Amino acid sequence: MLCDVCIGMLSQRKGLVMHGTLQPTFEHHKSTKTLRHSRDMQCPVCTRLAKTLSLHTDLAKDQGLSVQATLNRERGYGKETGKRCFKLIFFLHPNRECTFFLEETDQKASSAPRNHTLKDVVETAQGWMNHCKCAKFWDEPGVKWYPRRLLDLQELRANPQDPQRARVRLVESKECLGQPEKRSIFHHAPAKRQNDRYVTLSHCWGKPGPNLPPPLKLTFETEKRFKNEGIRLHELPKTFRDAVMFAARLDRVGFIWIDSLCIRQPILKEGRNKAEEERDWFEQSRHMGAVYQKAFLNISATASKDGQGGLFFNERPAHLWENNVYVYCPEERPSVSKNGPPERDVYAKCSLIDTSTWDDLVEYAPVNQRAWVFQERLLAPRVLHFGYNQLAWECREFNMSESHTSNELGIKPSRTNGFIQDARLKHLTPAMGRSLREARLSGMSDPDQHIRDLYIYELWKKTVESYSQTALTQHKDRLIALGGIAKLFQEDLFGVDCRQIYVAGLWSRYIESQLLWQVNDVYNGNGLYDNPGKRHSEGGPSWSWAAIESPHGITYGDVTDFKTPQSGQARPRDELLFKVVDYKISLADPKNPFGMVTAGRIFLAPRHLHRIELRKQSPSHGVPYIWHLKPPVQQTKRPIEYENSYLDAPDSDADVFAPTAELYCMPAAFGMRTVRSSDRYLYCLLLKCEGRVSVPPNTPGKQGSVYRVFRRVGITQVGSMFRGEQEALLKQGMTQEVSCLC
Structure with missing residues (x-):
């Protein structure tokens, strides 16, 4: 009290x-x-x-x-x-x-419960599940969707008093729940047994301790044993063991899906066939979103840092x-x-x-810092969080915890000194997109209300900005771990008639504005803002935010067509200064447009392109970097210096500071759109020339063409108060050259 x-x-x-x-x-x-x-x-x-x-x-x-x-x-x-x-x-x-x-x-x-037994947890969770209608499709007649493989809990349900002797068995869903659809490894099946529901588990893999065996996982070598002999509970990591024991107590739940035990994990070492090892992982990752969307419940080991943390907790202040x-x-x-x-x-x-209760209990918990879990949590109709001191519930209808049984856990102080209902992670609706945009604009007029699907783009912006702050063990997974969400946006939110194409973390319509993202910097306490971003080329091409790992994430470009809402015509002073004329994306899995990208090229037609010089500044100058147009050899006048720059990954891109670096500034657009035209920044992309590339000889109308190839290294803003500096960038460096950004 x-x-x-x-x-x-x-x-x-x-x-x-x-x-x-x-x-x-x-x-x-x-x-x-x-x-x-x-x-x-x-x-x-x-x-x-x-x-x-x-x-x-x-x-x-x-x-x-x-x-x-x-x-x-x-x-x-x-x-x-x-x-x-x-x-x-x-x-x-x-x-x-x-x-x-x-x-x-x-x-x-x-009042706080005195104890927290498995029975207590099941009763609490069952009460929330009965109140929630987000998974009511499991109570409706008709076929159900199942992943290819599941862990069968039938033996554990039959012997709840002696769980240590029970086993869970890996099963093919087609064998126990019906025949698969043709040409699909995933199954819409009529229920053949009473306990036909399946649940999923979100968890952190973590690192095995020095005295612990390597984590149990499904491979070509273990698959036969998992199916024939099953897995004894004592073999499972504590988190998995707690999850299957809990799941087996839920009404009509007969299966659990755990990624590392239901998808063959590739073993990539000499002597193994890489394509064969990865085939199952790629096949099932195409449908990863559906695994969580169709589940009866997602169990989240929210407070556990690794497989030995378990679900249950003792501290209940x-x-x-x-x-x-x-x-x-x-x-x-x-x-x-x-x-x-x-x-x-x-x-x-x-x-x-x-x-701050919800943030402490859920948002900042260990498992929710992981990129894969971000997608699992968003797509699952409902999530039961096992927090460090209590249970919490999250669905599309309400958020609750054991200590707060009202539906007010999502409220946040607003910018206008009141309260607002914070955007819940699961509320992917145009109405929520509108609320997000209105809160972000804080009463300013919206110049882009004429744009179709504007509030869907706002949802995507919020999603990417949140996702970009999460961590990955394998940086090549940055795009595929968001693939289920991207597929949901394309098929359910944008709609099939929109002709929207997913382009390595961006969308094809209004793609120019989406290229103007920037990495969020961090104040270091010494009067400077640092950028701790790291570049991972396996994550995505340089022009995609997915190539950057940053603990504070990125700010996604405001989606706009750079036109006025009244007439739909360009402003007297053109606000867009380049055009995307084409793009080429190479996929690791050609059947999954939302998956890993092995290469990505965007072909740009800029109006201006300036050769520049970039250098680091000492802390006493107050800004970390400064750049200027490279002057002609005969010029003696000191060039204009530009300070407001955001480098994507200065430590990873250390070569940009080399004297031989061939750097360019490409004026891109004027913004922010919500301020008067005369007060807008000039946004410019900072690029490093990597060489030249020839167009394939079979390209119609472009035989023999050669493009300069650039890597994006940052973005810079020239303020409206520096009108002379803006004009200097727009009066010179005119070009009609098409450039390649990779």
Whole structure:
């Protein structure tokens, strides 16, 4: 429950230092000693404050504190229900805040369970599943879709009291659930047994410990044993073992799909046939999205860093559970009218929600930092998260946890000082795309409302920006691990009539604007912004964001046609300064356009192309890099220097700083589109010439052509206040040459 300091502040207005027309401001804890006491009593507010303050304050040392809080009535949020809502903000440091949401309730606060047995977990999960309708297709008549292979839980279901003797067996779904469709390794089958549902598992592989055997996986060598003899539970890593034991307790669940046990894992070493080893992996990866989309439930080992972490947890701190508190509302005047009920009470009974709860429990958990899991979580109709201290539920209808049984876990403070319902990962709808765009524009006019599927592009932008922050063990998987989501966008969101083509992480329509992505830099504390990005050519071509690994991800280019919404004609000053005339993508699996890319070329027709020189700056200059147009030999005048540059991967692309590097600047477009035309940046791509390439002799109309080949190395912005610098780039370097970006 809340401590006396918090109750006194909210219920009795103790510590009030400012009121009236301004928002009420309170003094909270004044010393580390009293804060420690409240934290040790498991006050949920003070536990959060202590955790945040400990990042820059020694709480073990007795010293004074300056913690202030403001309490705002949220007039917009809760209007539909008539409930009073409040926002409580604690100011701990010039750059640190803690925000809580208080919503009026008539329910009792939930209490923390004393234990957490398998039976308790199943009961909790079953309750959420019964309430959720996102997998109702499993209750409807008709054929069901199954992956090629599954782990059969029948023996474990038959012997739940003696699981250690039970085995799980690898089965071909066509053999136990019906015959496959022709020309397909995946199966739409009529149910032949009562327990016909299958679930999936999301997990981190991790690294095996020094005293642990290598992880169990399906290979050509193990497949026969997995099918004939089965796998004893003690052979499985703890996470897998917990997952199959849990799954076998669920209603009508007879199978579980685990990637490393249901897809043959290629062994690439001398003497092995590489194509044969990889065939099954490529075949099944084409349908990876469907494996999760069609599952009854996705079980997520959310808090586990590796296969030995397991699902279940022991720590269940009481401060996580919902706490009710009475909030004093002096603007409500209690009075009784002659003809009606009394007006609202001056005290509002509210439930307390920490707006960071979902982030701590789910978003920042180990498994959700993995790229493959990002796709699994987004595509699965519903996910049961096994967090480090409680269960959480995520589906297209609601998010909940054991400690917060309301549907308000997704709320976030908005830029306009209120609350908004944060975009849930699973809400891939045009309506959510519109909400995302409106929140991003923050009230500014939208110049691109005329664009078809604008809000679908906004969803893709958000998806890529989130995905680009995730980690991969194999960087070649960057595109294929997003392939199921890309397929969903093309087939279900854009629609088949859109003629939209997927191009190595971008879309063919308005592709020019999508090439203007940039890597997010990081402030290093020394007055400079660094770029920790690394280039992985196996991830994708240089012009695709997929080629870059960066812990802070990328900002996707705003999708636009660079035309006015009124007339659809180009602006008086053309805002697009190049054109994509063609592209050629080579796929590792020709049958999977959403999979790995072995090579990718885009042919550009730029209006301007300038030879430049780029150099590093010392920290004292305040910017890490600077570039200028390469002057003619006879020129003595100092050239204009450009500072606002974002290199994609400066450490990986160290050759760009060599004196012999042949670097170019290609003016690309004006932006941002939401500001006045006269105030827009000039965006330019920074390129390194890698040589020349001849067009194949059988190319119609282009026989004998030779293109210069460039590698993208960054992007630069020239501000509108530097009108002379912009004009210098647009008056010179005119070209009609078609260039190749690879």
